[in-house]
Amino acid sequence: MKVRTVLLLLLLLAVLLVAWILLPWWGALVLAGLLAAWMAASRPGRRAASVAAVGISTLGQRLGSSAVVVVGIAGVVGVLVAMLAMAEGYAEMLRKTGSLDTAIVLRGGSAAEVASGLDRDSVLQIAQTPGIARDAKGQPLASAEGVVAANLPIKDATGDDEGSVQLRGVGDEVWAVRSQVRVVDGRKFKPGLRELLVGRGAARQFAGLVPGHEIRLGSQTWTVAGVFASDDALESEIWADANVVAETYERGSSRNSVTVRLADANAFKAFKAALEANPQLKIDVSTTLDFFGKQSEGMSSFIRIIGIVIGGIMAVGAMFGALNTMFAAVDARAREIATLRAIGFAGLPVVVAILLETMLLALAGGVLGGALAWLLFNGYAASTMAAGSVGKLSFDLHVTAGVLWQGLKWALAIGFIGGLFPAVRAATMPVTTALREL
Amino acid sequence: MKYLHLIWASLFRRKTRTILTLVSIVAAFLLFGLLDAVRTSFAEAGQSANGAQRLQTGSRLSFIQTLPQSLGARIQQVPGVKTVTYANWFGGAYQDPHNQVFSFAVAPNYLDVYPEMSVSEGERKAFAAARTGVLVGEGLAKRFGWKVGDRIPMQSTIFPDKSGSKNWVFDVSGIIHTTDTKSAGWFDQMMLLHWAYFDDTTPYNRGQAGWYVTQVADVNQADRVAKAIDALSANSDHETRTQTEQAATASWMKQFANVGLIVTSVMGAVFFTLMLLSGNTMMQAVRERTNELAVLKTIGFSGTSLMAMVLAESVMLLVLGGVIGILLAEPLIPLISKALRGMIAPSPVSLASWAEGIGLMLAIAALVGALPAWRAMRLNIVDALARR
Numbered sequence A: 001m002k003v004r005t006v007l008l009l010l011l012l013l014a015v016l017l018v019a020w021i022l023l024p025w026w027g028a029l030v031l032a033g034l035l036a037a038w039m040a041a042s043r044p045g046r047r048a049a050s051v052a053a054v055g056i057s058t059l060g061q062r063l064g065s066s067a068v069v070v071v072g073i074a075g076v077v078g079v080l081v082a083m084l085a086m087a088e089g090y091a092e093m094l095r096k097t098g099s100l101d102t103a104i105v106l107r108g109g110s111a112a113e114v115a116s117g118l119d120r121d122s123v124l125q126i127a128q129t130p131g132i133a134r135d136a137k138g139q140p141l142a143s144a145e146g147v148v149a150a151n152l153p154i155k156d157a158t159g160d161d162e163g164s165v166q167l168r169g170v171g172d173e174v175w176a177v178r179s180q181v182r183v184v185d186g187r188k189f190k191p192g193l194r195e196l197l198v199g200r201g202a203a204r205q206f207a208g209l210v211p212g213h214e215i216r217l218g219s220q221t222w223t224v225a226g227v228f229a230s231d232d233a234l235e236s237e238i239w240a241d242a243n244v245v246a247e248t249y250e251r252g253s254s255r256n257s258v259t260v261r262l263a264d265a266n267a268f269k270a271f272k273a274a275l276e277a278n279p280q281l282k283i284d285v286s287t288t289l290d291f292f293g294k295q296s297e298g299m300s301s302f303i304r305i306i307g308i309v310i311g312g313i314m315a316v317g318a319m320f321g322a323l324n325t326m327f328a329a330v331d332a333r334a335r336e337i338a339t340l341r342a343i344g345f346a347g348l349p350v351v352v353a354i355l356l357e358t359m360l361l362a363l364a365g366g367v368l369g370g371a372l373a374w375l376l377f378n379g380y381a382a383s384t385m386a387a388g389s390v391g392k393l394s395f396d397l398h399v400t401a402g403v404l405w406q407g408l409k410w411a412l413a414i415g416f417i418g419g420l421f422p423a424v425r426a427a428t429m430p431v432t433t434a435l436r437e438l
Numbered sequence B: 001m002k003y004l005h006l007i008w009a010s011l012f013r014r015k016t017r018t019i020l021t022l023v024s025i026v027a028a029f030l031l032f033g034l035l036d037a038v039r040t041s042f043a044e045a046g047q048s049a050n051g052a053q054r055l056q057t058g059s060r061l062s063f064i065q066t067l068p069q070s071l072g073a074r075i076q077q078v079p080g081v082k083t084v085t086y087a088n089w090f091g092g093a094y095q096d097p098h099n100q101v102f103s104f105a106v107a108p109n110y111l112d113v114y115p116e117m118s119v120s121e122g123e124r125k126a127f128a129a130a131r132t133g134v135l136v137g138e139g140l141a142k143r144f145g146w147k148v149g150d151r152i153p154m155q156s157t158i159f160p161d162k163s164g165s166k167n168w169v170f171d172v173s174g175i176i177h178t179t180d181t182k183s184a185g186w187f188d189q190m191m192l193l194h195w196a197y198f199d200d201t202t203p204y205n206r207g208q209a210g211w212y213v214t215q216v217a218d219v220n221q222a223d224r225v226a227k228a229i230d231a232l233s234a235n236s237d238h239e240t241r242t243q244t245e246q247a248a249t250a251s252w253m254k255q256f257a258n259v260g261l262i263v264t265s266v267m268g269a270v271f272f273t274l275m276l277l278s279g280n281t282m283m284q285a286v287r288e289r290t291n292e293l294a295v296l297k298t299i300g301f302s303g304t305s306l307m308a309m310v311l312a313e314s315v316m317l318l319v320l321g322g323v324i325g326i327l328l329a330e331p332l333i334p335l336i337s338k339a340l341r342g343m344i345a346p347s348p349v350s351l352a353s354w355a356e357g358i359g360l361m362l363a364i365a366a367l368v369g370a371l372p373a374w375r376a377m378r379l380n381i382v383d384a385l386a387r388r
Helices: A003-022 A025-041 A043-057 A059-097 A120-127 A200-205 A242-248 A265-277 A288-332 A334-342 A347-377 A401-428 A431-436 B004-011 B015-044 B049-053 B071-077 B121-129 B138-144 B195-201 B219-232 B245-256 B259-288 B290-298 B303-339 B351-378 B381-385
Strands: A102-107 A142-153 A162-170 A182-186 A195-199 A214-217 A220-229 A238-241 A257-261 A283-287 A381-385 A392-396 B054-059 B081-089 B100-106 B133-137 B151-156 B167-178 B190-194 B211-216 B240-244
Touching: A003 A401, A025 A043, A025 A401, A043 A059, A043 A347, A059 A288, A059 A347, A059 A381, A059 A392, A059 A401, A059 B259, A102 A265, A102 A288, A120 A142, A120 A257, A142 A214, A142 A242, A162 A200, A162 A242, A162 A392, A162 B245, A195 A200, A200 A220, A200 A381, A200 A392, A238 A242, A265 A283, A283 A288, A288 A334, A288 A347, A288 A401, A288 B015, A288 B259, A334 A347, A334 A401, A334 A431, A347 A401, A381 B245, B004 B303, B015 B245, B015 B259, B015 B303, B015 B351, B049 B054, B049 B219, B049 B245, B054 B219, B054 B245, B071 B081, B071 B211, B071 B219, B081 B195, B100 B195, B121 B133, B121 B167, B133 B138, B138 B167, B167 B190, B190 B195, B211 B219, B219 B240, B240 B245, B259 B290, B259 B303, B259 B351, B290 B303, B290 B381, B303 B351
Parallel strands: A162 A238, A195 A220, B100 B190, B133 B167
Antiparallel strands: A102 A257, A102 A283, A142 A162, A142 A257, A182 A220, A195 A238, A214 A220, A381 A392, B054 B211, B054 B240, B081 B100, B081 B211, B133 B190, B151 B167
């Protein structure tokens, strides 16, 4: 191949790849539809289809080298999908924790709940701010909460490994403010007692979090009263009476944060304005959706970048594997292709046919990799020290349709590049040389 | 060795195929080099030889709970204790809260316990004299372009000063050079400030120490000393948990992610694919050379030497690609650490990684070369020449 052809191809590839990355799923469907229409309706299209059919029918005889393409791409897609599913699961867990109709108030400039502190006066003033929903008795739905960390032994650990869990001290108001929380085993803790209501995710990670069990936090003994579920990040926490927590950890009457239920989702602006207008308060306020969304940003893009870097390097490997296989396939059929061209087939049908063949293999690889990742990792429980929290967050990997589509896109892109160069070589090789070869 | 030329020639008999295969192998081992560096940096954080002599004492309750200042003097009294120092987490960030810096507020004798950090005599004196002075790791200074004498604004993501502002200003008094390559990534990115200045400035510390670091006189006594330290505060409101530095760091790292498991599974997928790929190449290479191999056999080459030659070819292919891959990983590692903004600081490819990598290359080469080599050995001259 001439240097100029290769350079032109590379340029074309770069443009196509950028367009491909930006393409939504329906765009790909439209492209596939257009291709099918061209192959059915036009003459060169029908020729391409028949050449492709011949190539595809011989795939079985080249099982070993075809498997290289399929398995190589399946590996890339599997790893990529697993990493993206991890990022997705993590972000989703935190996103679900927030909502538009609840807001969280922290001391001004606090990076995290645990670093914030609000004295009793501020807590009372925040609760009296207009915009907060009220219960049947006319009490504002504002939950002042204390947040501390506690070390607990990790389940199934060898030796005496301990992990950190976020312990949240809550009052009576919390059940109305955080209505997603429900007790699934045992009962709620009794106010004033050293009793814990533990999240389902925490119970999964740490040893001894079973109703009726006693556990030690520092030098104190606590009784586990029950287990709660909330399907969000709160599940990774353990809860107790706010006063008991404050007393045990010497926090007095101050609390870390106040979470309020707003009168409605539109009340936030007014609520925020009222808080900021109060000269006695120095606070930051945001909707919980915003608050938890921001917390997940750093970590989930971190996981995503790692996934893409690893997937990218693997993709280079798989791409060259595909190139190798397809060059071999084209070489084996060099005479056949030259014959076609000698009897009047143009270059385009040949290029399209070889591309189709490679992309079919790539698609098979992508589907295989995506399916494997889905089977192995969808719902797989993972945990990490979450940003903005002092406890381990447990979350499930989530293989979403979007993630799978991303994986398929990568597979098809690898297949396209892997097929393009061999296809162009087959179509541009002088007919006489090809016929004389071998 | 005398067949080296022959093996080399047959390896590059089909240039395109060999080069394409080589690139795949390079990619696989590049990934191996990078991931193994990350894994090692997680596994070896705080594992320097001196780490065995150091015990960390933190609150039994949680890592955010502080300990009373008076405990230090009592730990010093425990038999077998050489030096006691203490530190607090500062949670610093430079310019952007995402640019996190490993920063500790430390006692004046902190550096005595960490011989891995070397600071010149003059700079150490300057640090001791400057209330707002800080010592910064060489890598950290390079990352932000800091020089000795610079005045740097920092934010603490945890501690405000008395007015409630989280902006702090420090003066760079000196640079920390690391003397131990194993833990270099860790100390290289560290910032140390004065505990006294920290405690005076923030109203939230109230004379507490975050954790104590104890250097024991005799490593073999470490367990006994750890138990004795924990016994000091048993049944008080500030019970402690004392671990060797290794154990403490390992359990801390484990809370973030089981890096070893992730790396192993990714590399498993990579090498499985690679085996298939290079195996296919070797099969093709031997298949199309059937004729030549038969000729070689005719002129007197034994079956075993043909087998050895095919195996050598596969070893050469893998080792060539693998070595290039790991060599490529070396300059990329600092780039990655930069891209991750110091969240992890992977160490350069260690000797152990090289050994492991080369072991993998040889193992894969043997596996993928076995079948073609066997075929070459059992080749029947008549059949091969007759293309049957």
